[in-house]
Amino acid sequence: MSGKAEPRAAGERTTTRARLDRGRSALGPALELVHTGRAPTRAVLTAELGVTRATAGAVAAELEALGLIWVDARPAAAAGSQGRPSHRLDVAEEGPVALAAQVHADGFRAALVGLGGRIVATAPGCEIIAADPAKVLGSVVEAGAELLRTTGRRCVGAGLAVPSAVAQPEGLALNPLHLAWPVGAPVRRLFEECVRAAGIPGPAFTGNDVNLAALAEHRHGAGRGARDLLCVATGHRGVGGALVLDGRLHTGSSGLALEVGHLTVNPEGRPCHCGGRGCLDVEADPLALLVEAGREPGPEDSLLKQADDLLRTQYDDPAVRRAAEALIDRLGLGLAGLVNILNPDRIILGGLHRTLLDADPSRLRAVVADRSLWGQSGGVPILPCTLDHNSLVGAAELAWQPVLDDPLAALR
Incomplete structure (x- = not known):
């Protein structure tokens, strides 16, 4: 009898080990779900x-x-349902968090973001950006470190969103046009050094702000469920774009894909920082709306807030309406060109573009449909982004990714 018992015990151990291995390999996919x-x-x-x-x-x-x-384990049953739910x-709710940081033309902000894209805590944003990136990143990381000390939460890593194309793998900010930072600033290295100096555990990552907004919206917001998602947004200055292809963020061979801000939409338009003329970057951002409407930008609020407030409170003013229509037409022309090239199944708009869509959704959709081949054969859904601070949430996604890939290894 003992001779028969040993093979059964070995087989049981093999089955148990195989089941355990399958379970461990499923931890990451399960957590992502x-x-x-x-x-x-x-x-x-x-x-x-x-x-x-x-x-x-x-x-x-x-x-x-x-x-x-x-x-x-004991959820309440829905009314009229049968069987055990x-x-x-x-x-x-009290789990680990990622430190998320964002720098833009009108300041910076730090936050703690948990799983599910939930912002747990935020630090008051600074409104003055120094020309020295090391100084700025040191300040925003210290604000995040203070949040960690105050909340006592475990940190899995840190992510930074910047308004610039970020060349990979070096992590260089190639065009921080609206920050007065030097071209090619080594933002990834500087951010990592600040994170280490602050004693924050886990890896540190850096990415373009619109890329990270698209990543966050695809996982938690208006882009959820899309296979090929195009995101175009204007924040405090300039216009950015991002693409999620087959569920993954498309950054190109070196992180520089989808610089849509430099599509020409008005050949006789304003000079652009890139050396061209009439680019989306200067024809469809908050400053362009204020200038088009004949409003002098004020120092009291960010350009984005001033432009948003103008559309929401004075849209009946003929000058404001004409300015909005001009920006909508330029934005629609740029989107139509992108639709012809990329054929996305959904477009989401952020920042001021979201407000323009809310102001006159039919006009923008008509321009895109009229100017794009695929738009004429079947309208591409154009939706507003739904997440507050989506670039911050996206920055946190960078830090969460190693945990999603292998929870046991990342948290060990």
Whole structure:
């Protein structure tokens, strides 16, 4: 009998080890499903992972033990439903966070962002940006470090969003046009040094602000569910674009893809910082709206806030309406060209462009449909971004990615 018992025990150990290995390999995919809201219950998680209920339960339990998710084993049944409801899954409210930092023409902001793209805490934004990137990044990292000290939250890493193309793998800001920083500033290295000096654990990452906004919106906002997503936005100055292809952020061979701000939309228009004329960057940003409407930019608020307020409170003014229509037509022309080249299944607009879309959605959609081949064959949905501070959330996504790839290795 003992001779028969040994093979069974070895087989059982092999089966257990194989089940454990499958469960561990599923931890990252499972966490991403909960993180992006695509697995609200254990039943959905089981189906999405293609594993047994037992394996899905073990995976959920392991992620809960790591402090990453919360499992409600006794959820209330929906009215009129039959049978026992599946365990509900959500990100842990008191779980780890990523430090997110954003620098723009009118200041900087730091925040702590948990799983699910949830902003846990923010530091008051600075409104003056020095010409020395090391000084600015030191200040924003210190603001984030103070948030960590105050909240006592565990930090998995840090991410930085900057209004410039960021060449990879060097992490150089190639065109920080509106920051007065030197061309080619080594922002990734400087940010990493500041993060280390502040004693913040985990890796540090840097990316373009619109790229990161698109990443955040694709995972948590208006771009969720899109396969090929085009994002165009104007923040405090200039215009940026980003593309998510087949669910992944497309940055090109060296991080410089989708510099849409330098599409010409008005050949006789304003000189652009790039040396061209009539680019989206200077024809469809907040400063362009204020100038077009005959308004003198004031020092009291950011250009973005001034332009947004003008559209929301004075759109009935003929000068403001004409200015808005001019910007909508230029934006629509640029979007139409991008649609012809990229054929996205969804377009999302951020910053002032979101406000322009809200002001006159039919005009913008008509311009894009009229000027684009694919738009004429079937309208491309054009939607406003839905996340507040989406570049900050996207910066946090960079820091969360190693955890999503391998939770055990990242948190060990």
